[in-house]
Amino acid sequence: MADPVEESLYPVFLKLRDRAVLVVGAGEVAERKVTSLIEAGARVRVVAPRATARLRQLAQEGTIEWAERAFEAADATGAWLLVAATADGDVQRQVAAAGLASRTFVVSVDDPQHASAYSGAVVRRPPFTIAISSSGATPALTRLVREVIEQVLPGDDWIEHAKRLRATWIAEKKPMGSRFADLVRELAAKRA
Numbered sequence: 001m002a003d004p005v006e007e008s009l010y011p012v013f014l015k016l017r018d019r020a021v022l023v024v025g026a027g028e029v030a031e032r033k034v035t036s037l038i039e040a041g042a043r044v045r046v047v048a049p050r051a052t053a054r055l056r057q058l059a060q061e062g063t064i065e066w067a068e069r070a071f072e073a074a075d076a077t078g079a080w081l082l083v084a085a086t087a088d089g090d091v092q093r094q095v096a097a098a099g100l101a102s103r104t105f106v107v108s109v110d111d112p113q114h115a116s117a118y119s120g121a122v123v124r125r126p127p128f129t130i131a132i133s134s135s136g137a138t139p140a141l142t143r144l145v146r147e148v149i150e151q152v153l154p155g156d157d158w159i160e161h162a163k164r165l166r167a168t169w170i171a172e173k174k175p176m177g178s179r180f181a182d183l184v185r186e187l188a189a190k191r192a
Helices: 026-039 053-061 089-100 139-150 157-170 177-190
Strands: 018-024 044-049 065-067 081-084 105-110 121-125 126-131
Touching: 018 026, 026 044, 026 053, 026 081, 053 065, 081 089, 089 105, 121 139, 126 139, 157 177
Parallel strands: 018 044, 018 081, 044 065, 081 105
Antiparallel strands: 121 126
16 A cells, blocks of 8 residues: 555545444544534444543434444445544554445544545635645644634635625626736735
C-alpha cells in the first residue's frame, strides 16, 4: 500500500442527508464525528460495546441508533460511509476490510493506513464550506490551520456584501475578469 501522505487526493464534499453512515467506536472522538454527521443530516448508526454519556443520550432520544456490541463485518452493509473511531488496531483493520469488501469509503480516525478517505478540519461560513486535510498525517496542525483561516476570513456579513457588489457589477455590465481584484479591495476595506 502506498504511503497515504504521498498519495494525490481528490477533495470532495459528501451529501449525507438521509444516508446511512456507520460509526464504529463510541468514545470522545467518535462523539465529535457523530455530531458532525448529524449536522450533515446523516442517519447515524454506532456500533460499540460502550458509549459516552452524550452518545447514549442521542441513542435514547432516537437521534442515532446504537448497537451495544463489538463490530461485525455485516454492520457495513448499506452504509454510504464508514467511520472507524476506536483505539483498537484490530477493529480498525476489520472496518477497513469491510469497507474494501463493500466498496464503501472508510474514515479511519488517527489511522491513515486503514483509511480510504479523510475527514478534514472544517470552516463553515454559509454558503461556503472550507475543509483542510493533511491526509491524516498531522491532525493537530490541520486544526491549527483551520483556526488561522477562521481568524483571517471576513465577518459573516461579507457574503451579503459580495452579493450586492455582484448585482451592481452585473447592472453596470462590468467585465467578469475585472471583478475579482475589485472584490479583494472591497473586502480588505471592509475589514479595515
